[in-house]
Each structure stands twice: as C-alpha cells, then as structure tokens.
Amino acid sequence: MHMADLSIGRLAKAADVKVPTIRFYEQIGLMPTPLRTQSDQRVYGAAAVQRLRFIRHARQLGFEIKDIEALLGLADRPNLPCAEADRIARSHLEAVDEKIAQLTRLREELARMTINCGLGVTADCKVIEVLSDHGLCHEDRH
Amino acid sequence: MHMADLSIGRLAKAADVKVPTIRFYEQIGLMPTPLRTQSDQRVYGAAAVQRLRFIRHARQLGFEIKDIEALLGLADRPNLPCAEADRIARSHLEAVDEKIAQLTRLREELARMTINCGLGVTADCKVIEVLSDHGLCHEDRH
C-alpha cells in the first residue's frame, strides 16, 4: 500500500462525499473501479480525490450526471476545443436562469397568500382560497 | 350518466393534468376512487375537477404531496382555524426563498465560468478549470 493510498472512508472525507455515494458512482461507472486489498477493500489514489471533487462540485452546481460524464471526458483530453464544455455550462446557466425566474414568480404568489392569513378560520383562509381558485392567482405562466 | 359527468380524459383536460397522473393520484389516495361505468371506466363529477385543480395548482407552487394532503384536509373543514394552512404555506415560502438565494449564487458562478470561454482548447477552459479546482470558486456556502 502506497503512502498516499486511501480507504473509501478517507476518500469520502477528502472529497466530502458520503461513502455509499462513492460506491454508487462506481456502480454507474462515473468513478472507475478501484484496486482492492487482499481482503477486498477498495484502495484509492490521488486521482480519485481529484475526480470525485470535480464530480461533487459539478453536482453542487446542479449539473446532471450525464453532463458530468461529458465534462470529465473533456477534462481528460486537454487538446480538444472547449466549445463543448462551454455549451454544456451555458445551457445549464440558461436552465438556472429560467428556474430562478419561475421561483421568483412563485414566491410572489406565496407571499400574497400568506400576507393576510393565519388569524381567521379555514373558510376565510387566503392560502386555501388561492389554491382552490386559480383565477385569484396573478401568475400567468401556467 | 349525469350530464356533468366526465371520463378520465375529459377530467384530464378540464384540470390540465395528464391521464396517467390522475390514475397515479388515485393509487396513492390523493384522489378518491371514482365510480365506474359497467365497462369499468372511471366517471368523475364536478368535485373531482375542483380537487384536481387544487392539487395541480399546489404542485405548480412546489408543495409536496404530503403538504397537499394536509391542505386538502383543511379545505374540507372550513370551521378550523387556518393557522395550520398558513404555517404550511409560510414554511414553504421560506424554503423557496432559500432556494432562490442558492440558485442566484450558483448562477453567478456559472456566469463567471462561461464568460471567458468557448474559444480556446480544453486545457484553458474556464468551465473545466473551475470545476476541477474548488479554490477558484467564489462561492462560500459549500
């Protein structure tokens, strides 16, 4: 065992990813199958830490695993033009913008719902009322 | 068959919900089991349209089905104080606010990633670079 070698638990700490998640990534082929000790325990090197951190960061940014696979493939071939990575990131950015806009509209509706509520009985409840009658809703995107 | 009665397909159109989704809601008990024709087809009345529209609107607002069940229960008992409905809506509003804040931070990082990218090769790609080295990321919430 090399000095820099890590058990799955240490890798998990080094990349801040849970142990079962690492095994799951291996199962779906996102992480390569590692070497094993004689007693069948996984052994990882520094490259695994790099790769797993990349994955974790991309997941936190909301990239799907398919996209991460593509990005990892690109990162491994530094001579390719980076237009593809850019395309993936830009299309993700668009999706995030759309999501923010949608959540902001939603927030307004929720705020209107709760602003005059919490004191009376259900019959006069703004929350129930707004949910019951879509015509009361000021949102026009659905 | 009453004049106002609807097949599942007509109900789907009336509430703008897909047919399999209605059957799914019935299966999990969110929609009541409807009457059937002699040939086993589901028959719905006006109440089903109301309920399904309520569900659809609440889902669009991002409420979970558990919450919707609770809200439906409250809507059926108009004499209860509406504090509970208000509590559900307010806690959902908080979650939405948090999500918007999170997505906004994320958006900034993505925008920084893509702003100088798309022209060179992968080795110089900002997207890959930022994902590879978390230290380059300005976000502090992870």
Added chain:
DNA sequence: ATGCACCCTCTAGTCACTAGAGCATCAAGT
C-alpha cells in the same frame, strides 16, 4: 364492419441517491 381514439391493468423505469440487513475486517487500547 372498420378504423381510430380512448379506456383498462400491470410492471418497470426515471434520477441520484439513501437505508438497512447481515456479515467480515481493521486499528487501538488494555
């Protein structure tokens, strides 16, 4: 009578994990 849209049930798949059972192994302290 023929076609076509609609309806039925049932199973399995999606996504990215998470939880749990049941067992083996390792590291540290006594």
Added chain:
DNA sequence: ACTTGATGCTCTAGTGACTAGAGGGTGCAT
C-alpha cells in the same frame, strides 16, 4: 493476545412524483 467499536463488504429495496410501455378492451363515427 483479546476485545471493542469503527469501518468495510455485498445485496436489496425504498424515496418522490411521476412516465413509458405491453397487451388488451370499449365507444363512436363512417
């Protein structure tokens, strides 16, 4: 050397909210 507790292993099944598909039956218009 022994024990104890953390960590490791595999495997299956569950989550949420649907969605897709197989394989068939029904309703209505031409």
